[in-house]
Amino acid sequence: MARKLQITVNHDLCVGNAMCETIAAKVFILNDDRQSEAKYPDADTEENILEAAENCPVSAIKVVDADTGETLFP
Numbered sequence: 741m742a743r744k745l746q747i748t749v750n751h752d753l754c755v756g757n758a759m760c761e762t763i764a765a766k767v768f769i770l771n772d773d774r775q776s777e778a779k780y781p782d783a784d785t786e787e788n789i790l791e792a793a794e795n796c797p798v799s800a801i802k803v804v805d806a807d808t809g810e811t812l813f814p
Contacts, residue, residue, distance in 0.1 A: 744806040745789060747778035753800035760792035760801060768792060776800070786812075 747767065749760075756774035760767075766783035768776050778801075781789075793801035793813040803813040 742786060745781055745786060745812070746804040746806040747781045747789065747793075748802045748804075749776045749778060750800045750802070751775050753798045754796075755798055755800075757797050759795045759797065763792040763795060764788040 749768075751773075754775040756770060756776070758770060758776070760776050761770060764784045767778055767780050767789055769779045771777050789803060790813055793803050799814055801813065802811070804811050
């Protein structure tokens with residue numbers, strides 16, 4: 741069973757590069773300010789979500805195991 745993830749995007753850091761949207765398009769969308777939002781956190785695999793977070797050029801994405809509180813990235 742896949743673990744439930746809590747995904748947050750720090751809008752003070754996000755520059756709208758859209759790498760996350762390219763890698764995990766089912767999860768991330770760009771809002772009206774061209775900043776990423778994790779709109780559908782359960783819509784893709786953990787592997788793709790972590791890859792998207794790791795490829796953010798400004799490390800604006802934080803991924804946490806929602807059940808345990810363990811930080812998975814960064």
